[in-house]
Amino acid sequence: MRIAMVTDAWTPQRNGVVRVLTALTATLKAMGHEIGVFEPGAFPTLPCPSYPEIPLALFPGARLAGLLEAFAPDAVHLATEGPLGWAGRGWCLERGLPFTTAYHTKFPDYVTARTGLPLDWSYAVMRRFHRPAAATLCPSPSVYRELRERGFPGAVEWSHGVDTDTFRPRGKGMFGLPRPVFLYVGRVAVEKNLPAFLDLDLPGSKLVVGDGPARAGLMRRYPEAHFHIVNGDDELARAYSDGDVFVFPSRTDTFGLVMLEALACGVPVAAFPVTGPRDVVDGAAVGVLSEDLAGAARAALAIAPDACRAHAARFSWGAVARQFLTRLRPFGPAAQKGAATTQAG
Incomplete structure (x- = not known):
């Protein structure tokens, strides 16, 4: 199948959405599908306000339309709600083509945190974006339930995976x-929400691995903490492995792929009992969820690394990709082939 993946998040950006999409596309290609990735690198861009590391495609509609026409996809998936996502949405609607979307990020919560705008306003924009989609893929059961409650009728469950090799x-x-x-x-x-971690009274050392717009300010505010940037997955896996407990202070993540990566490296998780941690950790003896984050971090020290590794092994990218394919809405030759197969059966 020829699958068009339209996304505002792609390399060299470093975030969980990019990690999910690059792993998904690599797995789909290995399964024999042809994937066209339509991302900001093919367009003029401008820096995202308040997050300059993320480039936003500038007026991408006409160019994206030409690229999609040339690729001639059998199915279209809009992975993000940025300028490219909206342009891809418009292209599909103009032609009466079905498409799927994904809700990787709690974008409304981020907008509210950065601007102070009412949360309901941002969710209204998100509902408008996703409403025409044949399905909106949610990375966890918690996000699925939340979107259904907020009026996203096309919400469906979809999981994420981890490369345990x-x-x-x-x-x-x-x-x-x-x-x-x-x-x-x-x-x-x-x-x-890193201050919720860095303010904790804990023994030993606090280590933050990663980059972003708040890094310089946090380094000044918390001189006793250790901040590092790593390059490549091999070095990243070594960094995960050096931890004794992975502390995840976010309250706004839809899933939290980093928790799975930490568990795969044998590192238990301490987190708040919210969306993301509940879906990755809750019910398994691989982490501690509590509003007392310091207590959770100390308690997690007693968890066996082997149990963490075994839990992460349940989340394979092959299973994630197969579920993704069932959510797509093919059209053209791919849809006709599927219909013929159904009739023959």
Whole structure:
């Protein structure tokens, strides 16, 4: 199948959405599908306000239309709600073609955190974007329930995965810090709620691995914490493995792929009992969820690394990709082939 993946998030950006999409497209290609990725690198861009590391395509409608026509997809998936997502939506609607979308990020919560605009306004925009979609893929049961409650009728469940070949225990000592090492990996931005971690009274060391617009300010505010940037998945896996507990202070993530990557490296999780952590950790003896984040972090020290690794192994990218394919709404030759197969059966 020829699948058009339209996304405002792509390399060299470093975030969970990019990690999910690059892993998904690689898996789909390995399964024999042809994937066309339509991302900001093919367009003139401007920096995203308050987040200059993210480029936004500038007036992409006409160029994206030409690229999509040339690719001639059998199915279209709009992965993000940025300028490219809206342009892809318009292209499909003008031609009466079905498409799917995804809700990777709690964008309304981020807008409210950065601007103070009412949350309901942002959700109204998101409902408008997703309403015509044949399906809106939600990365966890919690997000699915939340979107259904907020009036997203096309919401469907979809999971995420982890590459357990890359993310595996690599041994301790990469940073040479006093133990125990309480670790955070991910974007360093206001919505990640990092002060809730860095303000904790914990023994040993606090380690933050990642980059983002809040990094410089947090480094000044918390000189006793350790901040590092790593390059490539191999180095990232070594960084995860050096932690004793992965502390995830975010209250706004839809899933939290970083928690799965930490678990695959044998590192237990401490987090608030909210969307994301509940879907990854709740019900499994691989982490502690509590409003007392310091208590959760200390308690997680007692969790066996082998249990964490075994739990992460349940989340394979093959299963994620197969579920993704069932959510697509093919048209043209692919749809006719599917209909013929159904009639023959």
